Amino acid sequence: MSIKKEVLIVAIYAGEIMLKNGGETYRVEDTIMRLCKSRGFSYVETFVTPTGIFLSMDKKNAPEEEMSSYIKRIRSRNINLNKISKINEFSRNFVNSSMSTEEAMQALKKIDEATSYSxxxxxxxxxxxxxxxxxxxxxxxxxxxxxxxxxxxxxxxxxxxxxxxxxxxxxxxxxxxxxxxxxxxxxxxxxxxxxxxxxxxxxxxxxxxxxxxxxxxxxxxxxxxxxxxxxxxxxxxxxxxxxxxxxxxxxxxxxxxxxxxxxx
Amino acid sequence: MIYLLNFIYGFMCTIGFAVLFNSPKSALLKAGLGGGLGWSVYFVVHHNYDLIVLPTFLASLVIAILGEVFAIMEKQPATLYIIPGIIPLVPGFGLYYTMLSLLEQDYNLAIQHGVEAMLIAILIAAALTIVLSINTYRKNLP
Structure with a gap:
């Protein structure tokens, strides 16, 4: 799998968790942008609504590579501030370190499955x-x-x-x-x-x-x-x-x- | 005394909602503080001048500013402190009452409640957005 696809999946997964748990639209867009740009994809365009995320991105000066996009449908929404806070932390870590995309996916899975109060x-x-x-x-x-x-x-x-x-x-x-x-x-x-x-x-x-x-x-x-x-x-x-x-x-x-x- | 009592009620109410919204434990007290102070501001102005819309705006401003301050202190998103804090102010009951009047076919009452709920929602949102924009502007300053 190319690095581009991996970054795309990480970004959309992070956005999905955030949106599902009550994150605001601008925050989701901001997080996705940051995640993609930190890995060198300078053309990132994202359109977030409460029912779905649209994301497409490309590298600068890479005419031989194809542009990638991804659409993710969101079906249920509730408010879970803990997960929003965790995604926020994750995004900061991901941007400021050279975390591999596999580690990132594991971290995201852990956040997604985190238990809430009984x-x-x-x-x-x-x-x-x-x-x-x-x-x-x-x-x-x-x-x-x-x-x-x-x-x-x-x-x-x-x-x-x-x-x-x-x-x-x-x-x-x-x-x-x-x-x-x-x-x-x-x-x-x-x-x-x-x-x-x-x-x-x-x-x-x-x-x-x-x-x-x-x-x-x-x-x-x-x-x-x-x-x-x-x-x-x-x-x-x-x-x-x-x-x-x-x-x-x-x-x-x-x-x-x-x-x-x-x-x- | 009545002001202190209202602060406590607002504080506890906000903490209750923070748990309902799965707020992390470390954010509970701060969210409660913001919600309590916000409600106190609302109550003091409402109690003395018998207004509804202006105190809601002032209270939301206080909650939003406190939320942003806590967010910078703790390096957490401000939503964590703002969402539970504004609950005592939001026009949830007004919205519900609008729907109930509609079901009872009392359209005048429905419009009255609906407009008031809408106005309150707009003002809360405006206060939050003003503080957010100032904060974004501050971050982008050279």
Missing amino acids: NLTKSIFGGLASGFFALLFQSNLLESLSAFITGMLVTYSLNYLLSRKMPFFLANILGGGILTLLAIFFSYMTPSIHIDKIIIGAIMVMVPGVAITNAVRDSIEGDLVAGLARAGEAFIIAISIAFGVGAVLKIREISSFIMEVLRQ
Whole structure:
């Protein structure tokens, strides 16, 4: 395999890991450029969108060599800051040393397969985040506690469903449903718990706030396609959550209406 | 007292999200510090002047500057500190509320929430981009 192809594969793999784990568009492009240029390929052009990477490169003053390009499709995205930080370190090492491409591939594989926090740890911290988020919006202690439990269970079930390869649209609808059922359950326990406050807290572990901010950020920086794609993704997630929550709220409304009729 | 409490809430909330986003352990406290301070700025301005958009902008500026400073100190990408930090500010709930109003066919309310969410998102993104651009400019200075 020629050195050109090897460098191409290393660069696209590094970009893929970064993009899959929530790296910003400009950062992915920057990393790919640096990786390629460090091995003497001075003509590098890359086009990154959240759903794919396009990369082509060539050497200066090498008319006999052919130009190489590579397209990589990205299908799933989540946020994993640890991997972004590791790729950043890797890229610095690769650029500043004469690391061989085989070593580079091994290092990248290791990063790609790195374990994250366990589902239990994530759930506890998701619960903490929900509980404190409810407090940020002036809820009382009981509401915060219910938001903690709700957030924990929602994070756990959402991660479980996604690890079972459930499509994220469906998983988010179910997550929204579970969240609202729990919130209704807690609100029936004591009158001092208001259902909205629990939903505000617990829903934050699901809503695409970061995605929508990144969408605007990409658009401001001129990555218009990437910005639109991210905004579209954020909208789909918001719709799925609202669908789950809205359906359960509607069912509660209808069932209480039926109860009323039956009582008369 | 209420300010201190809000700092603590923002701090804990940010750490919770940092773990959800798989942030490395060494970055947790710094991310929390940025998020807590950002939220405090938001809360102080919001509490005293009853504004929403301006304090969001100021808070994002604080988070972005702190993030870039931590990034230079630790030689890590600034995203590590910024993404969890802006979570208390992002209009996730506004976006969700827009969708809920749409499902309930209350289009006026949907537009009201939607525009506000959009405005907040634009301002957060603008603050982050301003700080990022200044930092890039600084790096490129001869």
